[in-house]
Amino acid sequence: MSGSREEYGLLDFENVEGVGDEWEEVDVSDTEADRIARKRDREFLEFRKRIKDAEQFKVEGSVFDDATFAAIYKLVQDGHIDAFGGPLSSGKEASVYEALGPDGTVAVKVYRISASDFKQMRDYLDGDPRFEGIGNDKSKVVLAWVRKEYANMRRARDAGVRVPRPIAVERNVLVMEYVGDDGQRGHRLAEVSVENPETAYEVVREYTRRLYDAGLVHGDLSEYNIVVHEGELYVIDLGQAVTVHHPNSRDFLERDCRNVANFFSRQGYDVTGEEMLAFVTGESE
Incomplete structure (x- = not known):
C-alpha cells in the first residue's frame, strides 16, 4: 500500500457538543x-x-x-x-x-x-x-x-x-x-503492505484522538479493525467502543495505543504506545 498525506486526507468534522453520548437512551424493548x-x-x-x-x-x-x-x-x-x-x-x-x-x-x-x-x-x-x-x-x-x-x-x-x-x-x-x-471488501491494514507507515500512523493517531475528544474509546483498535479502501483508512467494528466515563476506558485506550504503535513499529516507523497515548489525551501538550 503506497500513499501520501493527500490520499489519507483527514475528514472535516463537526464540533460535538459535550463528551460522550453516555446519556443517550438505548431502547431494547420489543421492536x-x-x-x-x-x-x-x-x-x-x-x-x-x-x-x-x-x-x-x-x-x-x-x-x-x-x-x-x-x-x-x-x-x-x-x-x-x-x-x-x-x-x-x-x-x-x-x-x-x-x-x-x-x-x-x-x-x-x-x-x-x-x-x-x-x-x-x-x-x-x-x-x-x-x-x-x-x-x-x-x-x-x-x-x-x-x-x-x-x-x-x-x-x-x-x-x-x-x-x-x-x-x-x-x-x-x-x-x-x-x-x-464489486464483491471484494476493503482490505484490513494487516493484509496490505504499508509503504508509507508514518503517514498512515498519523491518520490513525488523529482518528483515535478525535474519538477521544468526542468521548469515545474504540476498545479494540488494531491493524485488524482498520480498513484500507481507495487510499483512505476506515475504522471499523465499533460495537465495543465505550465512553470515556466507563471505568475501564483508560485501560482500553492504553491497549489501543499500544496495539497501533506496535503494528507501525513492525512496519519500520519508530513510535511507542506511550507517545500515541500522550497525543490522544493531550498530555503531550
Whole structure:
C-alpha cells in the first residue's frame, strides 16, 4: 500500500457538543421485527422461505432465527435493503453480507444472539450509563450491543472519523455503508503492505484522538479493525467502543495505543504506545 498525506486526507468534522453520548437512551424493548415474528403473516413466511432456500444462507442456520428473518423483512419493507448477496465475512459473533440498497451496495451485519460472547459483551457494557438496567438477559445484551455500535458509528462520523456510514438498525441487524468494490471488501491494514507507515500512523493517531475528544474509546483498535479502501483508512467494528466515563476506558485506550504503535513499529516507523497515548489525551501538550 503506497500513499501520501493527500490520499489519507483527514475528514472535516463537526464540533460535538459535550463528551460522550453516555446519556443517550438505548431502547431494547420489543421492536416491530419481534411483532412480525410473532404474527408470522403470509408475506413474512414467504420471505423467510425464499431467504432460507437461498444458496448463500444454507450454512448459516445459527444466524437466522425467526426474529432475525423478521428484522431483515422489516428493513426490506422500510426500503433499506432491496436484495441480498453473498457473505463478506463470518466471525463467532456476527456475519457480514453484501446487499443491494436503494442507492447501491450496502453491508448487512447480522449478530448471532445464541453464539455471541455474552461475558465479553458485559465487560464493555457494564459501567456504561447508556445500558444500566439491562440485566443478564442475553438477548437484550446482544440487542443493546448492536444499537451501541450504531450509535458509536454516528458519533464517530460526527467527530470526523472515517467509519462506514450507519444506515439503519433493526434488532440484531445493522445496515451500513459497504467499504469495497464489486464483491471484494476493503482490505484490513494487516493484509496490505504499508509503504508509507508514518503517514498512515498519523491518520490513525488523529482518528483515535478525535474519538477521544468526542468521548469515545474504540476498545479494540488494531491493524485488524482498520480498513484500507481507495487510499483512505476506515475504522471499523465499533460495537465495543465505550465512553470515556466507563471505568475501564483508560485501560482500553492504553491497549489501543499500544496495539497501533506496535503494528507501525513492525512496519519500520519508530513510535511507542506511550507517545500515541500522550497525543490522544493531550498530555503531550
